[in-house]
Amino acid sequence: MINITIPEYVKKALLILQKNGYEAYPVGGCVRDSLMGKAPYDWDITTSALPDEMKKVFCDCRVIETGIQHGTLTVFSQEGSPSLEITTFRTDGDYEDHRHPQHVLFTNSLHEDLSRRDFTINAMALGKDIVDPFGGFKDLAEKVIRCVGEPEKRFEEDALRILRALRFASVLGFSIEAETAKAMEKKKQLLLHIAPERIYSEWKKMLCGQAAVQVLRRYISVIGQFLPELLPMCGFLQYNPHHCYDVWEHSLHAVENTPPCFTFRMAALFHDVGKPDTFFRDADGIGHFYGHARKSAEKVTHILDRLRADNAAKEKIEFLVANHGLSLPPEEILLKKRLRKFGEEAVHDLFIIQRADASALANPEEKYRELDCAEQIFNKILQEKQCFSLKDLMVTGEDLKAYMSPGPEMGKLLSFLLEKVMEGTCANEKSSLLSAAQKWLQERGRKID
Ligand code: ATP
Ligand code: MG
Numbered sequence: 001m002i003n004i005t006i007p008e009y010v011k012k013a014l015l016i017l018q019k020n021g022y023e024a025y026p027v028g029g030c031v032r033d034s035l036m037g038k039a040p041y042d043w044d045i046t047t048s049a050l051p052d053e054m055k056k057v058f059c060d061c062r063v064i065e066t067g068i069q070h071g072t073l074t075v076f077s078q079e080g081s082p083s084l085e086i087t088t089f090r091t092d093g094d095y096e097d098h099r100h101p102q103h104v105l106f107t108n109s110l111h112e113d114l115s116r117r118d119f120t121i122n123a124m125a126l127g128k129d130i131v132d133p134f135g136g137f138k139d140l141a142e143k144v145i146r147c148v149g150e151p152e153k154r155f156e157e158d159a160l161r162i163l164r165a166l167r168f169a170s171v172l173g174f175s176i177e178a179e180t181a182k183a184m185e186k187k188k189q190l191l192l193h194i195a196p197e198r199i200y201s202e203w204k205k206m207l208c209g210q211a212a213v214q215v216l217r218r219y220i221s222v223i224g225q226f227l228p229e230l231l232p233m234c235g236f237l238q239y240n241p242h243h244c245y246d247v248w249e250h251s252l253h254a255v256e257n258t259p260p261c262f263t264f265r266m267a268a269l270f271h272d273v274g275k276p277d278t279f280f281r282d283a284d285g286i287g288h289f290y291g292h293a294r295k296s297a298e299k300v301t302h303i304l305d306r307l308r309a310d311n312a313a314k315e316k317i318e319f320l321v322a323n324h325g326l327s328l329p330p331e332e333i334l335l336k337k338r339l340r341k342f343g344e345e346a347v348h349d350l351f352i353i354q355r356a357d358a359s360a361l362a363n364p365e366e367k368y369r370e371l372d373c374a375e376q377i378f379n380k381i382l383q384e385k386q387c388f389s390l391k392d393l394m395v396t397g398e399d400l401k402a403y404m405s406p407g408p409e410m411g412k413l414l415s416f417l418l419e420k421v422m423e424g425t426c427a428n429e430k431s432s433l434l435s436a437a438q439k440w441l442q443e444r445g446r447k448i449d
Contacts, residue, residue, distance in 0.1 A: 002035070002129075002130060004031075004034040004035070004126060005034075006026060006043075006126070007043065007081075008078070008081075009077045009078040009081035009082065009084065010026060010043045010045070010077075010084060012077045012078060013045060013058075013075060013077040013084055013086065014026070014045065016057050016058065016077070017045075017047050017049055017054075017057060017086075020049070020053075020057045022047050022048045022049040022053065022057075023047060023048040023089075023110060024045055024046070024047040024048075024049070024086075025045065025046055025047075025110065025125035025126055025127050025131065026043055026044070026045055026125065026126040027044055027045065027046040027113075027114075027124070027125040027126070028044050028046075028117065028122050028123075028124075029041065029042070029044065029122060030042065030043040030044060030126075031124045031125065031126050031130070032121050032122055032124065032136070032140065034126075035124075035130075035137070035140055036140065036172075042082065042083075042084075042085070043082075043084055044084070044085045044086075044087065045084060045085070045086040045087070046086075046087055046088075046089055046110065046113050046125060047086055047087070047088060047089065048088070048089055048108050048110075049088060050071075050088055050106055051065075051068050051071055051073060051088055054073050054075075054086060054088070055073065058073070058075050058077070061075055061076055061077055062075075062076040063075050063076075064083075066085070067087075069104075070087070070090070070104050071087050071088035071090050071104060071106060072085055072086070072087045072088075073085075073086050073087075074086075088106045089106065089107050089108060089109060089110060089112065089113040090104045090105060090106050090107060090112075090113060090116065091104070091105050091107055091112050091113070091115070091116050092104055092105075092116050092157070093105060095156075095157040095158060097193055098156060098157070098158065098159045098190045098193040098194075099158055099159060099160060099193055099194060099195075100158075101157075110125060110131060111133055114131070114133055114134065114148070115133070115134075115148055115149065116148075117148055118147065118148065118154065118158075118161045118164055118165075119136075119139075119145050119146060119147060119148065119161075119164075119165065119168065120134040120135050120136040120139045120144075120146045120147075120148055121136045121139050121140050121144075121145065121146075121168070121174075122136070123136050123148050124136040124137065134146075134148050139177075143172070143173065143174040143175060144174060144175060144176075144177050145165050145168050145169050145172075145174050145175070145176045145177060145180060146176075146177040146179075146180050147161070147165075147177075147179075147180045147183070151179050151180045151182070151183030151184075152183040152186060152187060154183075155183055155184065155187040155190060156187060156190065159187065159190035159191050159193055159194055160194055160198055160202070162184045162187065162188065162190070162191060162222065163191070163194070163198075163199065163202035163203070163206070164202060165180060165184060166184075166202070166206050166215055166219055166222065166223070167202045167205045167206040167209070169209075169211060169215050169219075170205075170206045170207075170208075170209025170210070170211050170212045170214075170215040171205055171206070171208075171209035171210065171211075172209075172210075172211075173209070173210045173211040174211075176219075181219075184219070184222055185221060185222060188221070188222045188225045189225065191222075191225045191226050192225075194226075196306060196307050196308050197307075197308050199226050199307060200307040200308060200309060203226075203227075203307070204262050207255075207262060207265045207266065207269070208260040208261065208262055208265060209260070210260070212255060212260075212265065213252050213255055213256045216252060216255070216269075217252055220234060220248075227303065229270075229273050229299050229303060230248070230269075230273070232276040233246075233247040233248040233251060233272070233273060233275070233276065234246070234247075234248040235248065236248065236275065236276050236279075237287070238250070238275075238287050238289075239281055239285060239286060239287030240286055240287045240288070241286070241362065242361055242362055242363075243361065243362055244361075244362035245360060247272050247275045247276065249360075250272060250360045251268065251269055251270075251271065251272055251273075251360070252269075252360075253359060253360035254268040254269070254271065254356040254357050254359065254360045255268045255269050255356070256359075257355065257356040257359040257360070258352065258353070258356045259352070262313065263313055263316045263317050263320065263349075264320070264349070264352055264353065264356070266300070266304075266313075266317045267300075267316075267317050267320035267321050267324065267353050268353060268356045268357075270296055270299065270300040270303070270317075270321055271293070271296055271320070271321050271324045271353065271357060272289075272292060272296060273295075273296045273299045273300065274289075274291075274292040274293070274294070274295025274296035274297075274298070274299055275289045275292045275296070277292075277295050278290060278291050278292040278295050293321065293322055293323070293324055293325050294322060296321045296322075296324075297318050297321045297322035300317055300318060300321050301314065301318050304317060304318075316349070319342075319346060319349075320349060320350065320353045323342075323350055324350075324353050324354065324357055325357075326338075326350060328347070328350060328351065328354065328371070328374045328378075329370075329374060330370060330373035330374040330376075330377055331374075331377070332377055332380075332381065333422060333423055333424075335347070335374060335377055335378050335381060336381060336386065336388040336422045337388075337422070338350075339378075339381065339388040339389070340388045340389055340418070340422070344382065347378065348378075351371060351374075351375050351378070354367075354371055355368070355371055358371065387418070387421045387422065387428045388418075388422055389418070390414055390415075390418055392428070393414065393417060393418050393421065393428065393433070394428050394429050394430050394433055395414075395417065395430055395433040395434060395437070397410055397414065399430065399434065400413060400414070400437060403437065403438070403441055404441065413437055413440055413441070416436075416440055417433050417436060417437060417440075420436060421433075
């Protein structure tokens with residue numbers, strides 16, 4: 001027997017509709033997630049009530065007419081409860097631009113409403129029993145993404161479904177049924193009709209899914225439709241003893257070894273995208289890629305602009321890609337210099353991306369040992385709250401005002417003092433620092449009062 005807990009605010013909305021003589025069911029993602037034992041992100045209800053009828057029965061609740069022309073009302077059924085999207089049973093009219101139905105037709109058939117939905121696992125409703133006309137329950141158990149109806153037709157109507165299939169496959173770790181997969185390949189060009197913002201939002205979820213690498217490997221020809229920069233990486237041999245994979249497989253291994261976080265995964269996937277452009281073989285036939293990190297960063301910037309990525313994500317990804325090869329040696333002074341230049345979070349993130357890169361080498365052990373050692377020192381610097389920035393220095397410009405007026409010279413002096421502390425040649429305490437400052441000024445022929 002299926003045991004699904006429906007939250008009180010959802011039950012209340014269902015009851016209001018049913019008491020007024022309408023059919024009403026939780027539908028789509030919330031049913032799918034509940035059946036998988038996961039807490040749904042949000043609950044959607046489908047109903048036989050028309051939008052105006054809904055407005056009447058929910059007249060005591062706060063209601064937003066979000067998508068009223070498509071039959072959708074956002075309802076707050078209880079004080080302080082999350083919002084609920086309630087939509088009239090509908091079928092979609094003809095599609096224009098491979099994305100939007102020209103109009104929707106309201107219907108009084110739940111079955112018709114379920115038949116307009118994208119995949120069988122998303123086309124179930126929750127009544128006394130599960131309403132499942134397309135075999136979604138079985139597909140869920142077998143971990144399969146399958147279009148409702150004819151796949152080619154469904155992707156032609158709305159090409160975003162191609163991306164949704166990839167996203168669900170990655171996030172849920174499901175496979176895509178053969179006919180559905182074939183139609184995705186066949187109709188991939190229709191992705192040109194999808195707005196970059198929609199692509200970006202699906203891509204972010206896809207890349208962070210549990211099966212992202214499998215989906216990337218299996219569906220690169222579809223993904224290459226909106227990320228063509230990835231295609232030259234496939235099969236690109238490196239002719240280098242450090243590498244046992246082509247650029248694409250190397251990058252996939254790097255993605256596999258990053259946490260499911262978009263910025264890290266993007267950086268891992270694109271860190272070597274500049275390699276095909278910078279490749280040359282020396283007299284011994286060894287492959288080199290000088291300047292590839294810079295080139296990769298340029299390319300990833302271009303891609304993120306095209307996808308309308310937010311600046312925060314863009315900056316972080318660009319930084320990680322551009323600096324994925326930056327040396328992080330197991331030496332205290334050098335690491336403090338990195339910390340001073342980039343800050344704690346950025347250096348921490350570089351360790352993550354460098355570890356991912358190392359994992360995809362022919363012999364990662366040596367690089368791992370070096371990174372382990374460097375990271376231990378890095379952690380020690382932080383734990384001991386060692387000084388590596390001006391804000392940690394025990395003298396400030398204010399203290400130095402007794403000797404000199406503020407300006408570039410003072411900046412130089414502060415940097416000099418910081419470096420001495422970082423090297424361990426001066427203690428980070430006021431009196432030692434002030435003596436060192438006086439000496440510095442004397443050496444420059446400055447008179448000290
Ligand atoms: P999640 O909310 O976890 O992203 P979801 O399945 O709930 O997944 P929504 O975008 O919230 O996805 O859509 C709710 C439901 O609407 C889906 O379960 C599906 O039945 C239907 N649906 C959404 N987008 C489409 C589409 N492009 N084509 C057909 N049906 C769709
Ligand atoms: Mg949803």
